[in-house]
Amino acid sequence: MGAKLKFILGLHCHQPVGNLDHVFRHGMDVSYRPFLETAERFPALKIVLHYSGPLLEWISEHDPEFFNLVRRLVGRGQAEIAGGGHNEPVLPVVPRRDAVGQIRHMSRYIKRHFGVAVRGGWLTERIWEPHIPGLLGEADLEYTTVDDYHFLAAGFDPEQLRGYYLSEDQGRSVAIFPISQQLRYLIPFHEVDEVIGFLRRKANELPGGSVLTLADDGEKFGMWPGTHDWVYKRKWLETFFTALTENSHWLETTTFSRVLDSAAASGRVYLPASSYMEMGGWSLPAPAGEKFQRLQARLERQGKLEDFFPFLRGGFWRNFLIKYPESGWMHGRMWQVSDHLAATLKPEAYSRAQPPAALVHLWRGQTNCAYWHGIFGGLYLPHLRKAIFSNLIRAEKLALRMTGGPALRAQRTDVDHDGQQEIVLANRKLNLIVKPSDGGIIAELDSLAAEFNLTDTLARRPEAYHWKMIEGADEEHGEHGHASIHERRFEDKVAAEDLIYDPWSRRMLRLHFFAAEPAGAEALARMEVEDTGDFACGAWQTSGPRRSADKLSLVLVRRGRVRLADGSTAGLEARKRIAIERDSGNIAVECGVKNISGRRLHTFIGVSFNLTVLGPADPAVGLLSADGHRLSLSEPCRLRGCRKFTVYNRRDRWELAFTLRKTPLALYQYPVHTLSQSESGVDHTYQATCLIPVWPLALKPGGKAVFALDLTLSG
Numbered sequence: 001m002g003a004k005l006k007f008i009l010g011l012h013c014h015q016p017v018g019n020l021d022h023v024f025r026h027g028m029d030v031s032y033r034p035f036l037e038t039a040e041r042f043p044a045l046k047i048v049l050h051y052s053g054p055l056l057e058w059i060s061e062h063d064p065e066f067f068n069l070v071r072r073l074v075g076r077g078q079a080e081i082a083g084g085g086h087n088e089p090v091l092p093v094v095p096r097r098d099a100v101g102q103i104r105h106m107s108r109y110i111k112r113h114f115g116v117a118v119r120g121g122w123l124t125e126r127i128w129e130p131h132i133p134g135l136l137g138e139a140d141l142e143y144t145t146v147d148d149y150h151f152l153a154a155g156f157d158p159e160q161l162r163g164y165y166l167s168e169d170q171g172r173s174v175a176i177f178p179i180s181q182q183l184r185y186l187i188p189f190h191e192v193d194e195v196i197g198f199l200r201r202k203a204n205e206l207p208g209g210s211v212l213t214l215a216d217d218g219e220k221f222g223m224w225p226g227t228h229d230w231v232y233k234r235k236w237l238e239t240f241f242t243a244l245t246e247n248s249h250w251l252e253t254t255t256f257s258r259v260l261d262s263a264a265a266s267g268r269v270y271l272p273a274s275s276y277m278e279m280g281g282w283s284l285p286a287p288a289g290e291k292f293q294r295l296q297a298r299l300e301r302q303g304k305l306e307d308f309f310p311f312l313r314g315g316f317w318r319n320f321l322i323k324y325p326e327s328g329w330m331h332g333r334m335w336q337v338s339d340h341l342a343a344t345l346k347p348e349a350y351s352r353a354q355p356p357a358a359l360v361h362l363w364r365g366q367t368n369c370a371y372w373h374g375i376f377g378g379l380y381l382p383h384l385r386k387a388i389f390s391n392l393i394r395a396e397k398l399a400l401r402m403t404g405g406p407a408l409r410a411q412r413t414d415v416d417h418d419g420q421q422e423i424v425l426a427n428r429k430l431n432l433i434v435k436p437s438d439g440g441i442i443a444e445l446d447s448l449a450a451e452f453n454l455t456d457t458l459a460r461r462p463e464a465y466h467w468k469m470i471e472g473a474d475e476e477h478g479e480h481g482h483a484s485i486h487e488r489r490f491e492d493k494v495a496a497e498d499l500i501y502d503p504w505s506r507r508m509l510r511l512h513f514f515a516a517e518p519a520g521a522e523a524l525a526r527m528e529v530e531d532t533g534d535f536a537c538g539a540w541q542t543s544g545p546r547r548s549a550d551k552l553s554l555v556l557v558r559r560g561r562v563r564l565a566d567g568s569t570a571g572l573e574a575r576k577r578i579a580i581e582r583d584s585g586n587i588a589v590e591c592g593v594k595n596i597s598g599r600r601l602h603t604f605i606g607v608s609f610n611l612t613v614l615g616p617a618d619p620a621v622g623l624l625s626a627d628g629h630r631l632s633l634s635e636p637c638r639l640r641g642c643r644k645f646t647v648y649n650r651r652d653r654w655e656l657a658f659t660l661r662k663t664p665l666a667l668y669q670y671p672v673h674t675l676s677q678s679e680s681g682v683d684h685t686y687q688a689t690c691l692i693p694v695w696p697l698a699l700k701p702g703g704k705a706v707f708a709l710d711l712t713l714s715g
Contacts, residue, residue, distance in 0.1 A: 007199060007211075007214075008048060008211060008215070008256060009048070010082065011218035012218060013027075013052065013218035015027060015055045017367040017387045020383065024055070030223055031218060035222065036066075039241065040078075043076065044253075046078060046254050047255075050084060050122040056113070071114055082120050083141065086106040087367045088124050089366035090371070091135060092132065092135075093317075097338075104139055104140065106118070106121070118141070120257070125275055126147050126279075128150055128273065130169060130272075131170075143256050144175075144177075147179045148180055151178050154271050155310075156269075161266075163211045165267050165269040166269070167270060177256060182198060183198070188237065192240045203251065280314025282373065282374040283320050289314075292312070293468075320371060321371075324379055328417070332416040336415060337365070337395050345358070362395040365395065371388075373676065376678060376679055385456050385458075389456050394451050397451070407427060408550075411424040423542065427582055427583060429584060431448065432445055432578070434542075436541070436542045438539075440558065442455065447654040449653070457506040458687040459672075463675075466499055469675070469682055503536075509589065509607060511591060512606040514531070514694070516565065518606075524690070525672070525690070533561070543555040554577070556578075559571065560574065565602070569597075571595075572597075576591055588708075588710055591607055595701055598701050602696075602698050605694070605695050605707065609692070614652070617633075621651060625644070626644035638668050644657075645658050645667070647691070658710075660708075661710070664693035665694050665695055671686055673687065
């Protein structure tokens, strides 16, 4: 045997902005700290460590002794620290100024706290697009890592991958280390002897001095289900480190920088836009995603998966912004705030040792986890979305404060990049954004004082894995070792009738028509009550916004049809008027309808309001009726004669008071829960509480009716 096989063991450790404090603590106790304490007992072992900015900031505040442990490993040359985007943004989809700024900010943070210069960085979710080399080069990084799957997509033989490869964009080059998928699935889920056997085989097959890389989630070493017992109590990690040490005569652990300084590149490469294979599947629309999963399963049963694996690419990360309109909206709002800051700040602000507070909050609002969904909750977790919006709202407030923005602001803009303009009505108390192209809804309502988006909801929609939850399809894993999260089983099956899907996003001010009085809130929640009109979705025409000295107003109009109880249809013209006042939380809403058919019309009309309170059973949140009766937002109910009520959230310091000028037949309330997968199985997650006042509607030809209401947002 010639020169030793070199092995890079890299850990990527991350907790997103807004994650729960106990999750950070749990990660420290069961994964991050025990891994380094184990590594410290093997001083000859070389490792690479990457900790995201949110995790480092939490550690600095709550567990500073951990920094000393990292410093000891760095100081004796045992550990290299990798950088990257400070708050784990998906680099290709945030403004380049922010991507470069975040990388440089992270490099400065590491230099300040650990005394070392950063040479390379972790690529968030290994999401690669062809312009990444130029971006990383501009941010002064020399290397990054992607999966070997990226190389397979470019036609490489995975058995021949070794070392690093150079890629270029706009004249800037970066070194790319391919991560071995085989090692990613072996470590730490298979027995140590099997891992060492794989490395020995590669040492015999590859030229001397070749390099194999494993750079993967640090959470798999103790935080993923069952792994703490497997990795530490049953001493998998100690056994593995012992084996690496005992085989050091042919196997050398090393770091990215040591390889860069001692070995030439193995070649050049231009990679297609890609991530790891699972991400491609997750980003597909649900029907295509289900076919993708079934295709993989069929190929695996036929023993052909390995042959076709390089061509199973699924979709593209940016498709999450379409698959989940709520993600696309959040992404658009992030761009809005970034553009506002770019017009406000001087270019050098992005490179300051301490960036302006507005920029810090914008960058926190770019944390990737809440923008997509795979195995982990991601977008489905309301507290992660809340953190994104709260930081974006705060950044926007600070930018307005710097520029001394007007007391009333109106703007037409395409927030979510769908080619249709939205309308912003704002004052110093609130942001209200109307989406005429989607039912003339209020797509976002922000309390600026509470820095809270009240309409940060998520609709119930199909997921490719729902069929597994029903059928109980199990992923197989090896007889020996521990199952990874990609191989786990759905123990808690669901009934097919529990999979309820929404035909529209859950926002505010959708107009609904019903042939009869809804039987109850449960029927509405299960989508068993048909909407007989075509007003809830579709485009509305707009007039305005109109401005007076102390008020902004907007009028929306749509002509459509309503199906009546006898099966016939009648034409209606619907009109919405929305107005806000200067320095006030008051929102005046009028919903008017006119019978433009030649026959009498008898139906029922409702207006839906979906609000999120992040925990409807919390005693700090609820609904308070005018007579002082308090209701939980976690249970469906129907209230008669309810003209005034308030939804309150004392935990997040806001309340929204409703005054209906015409007493409704009933007010219906129900919580909205989604069914999604997580690392632990099936999650039933609260996403919104829906409130629908319903009125009877009887109009002769040419007749009109107005249903007006006043909202008062306090915070």
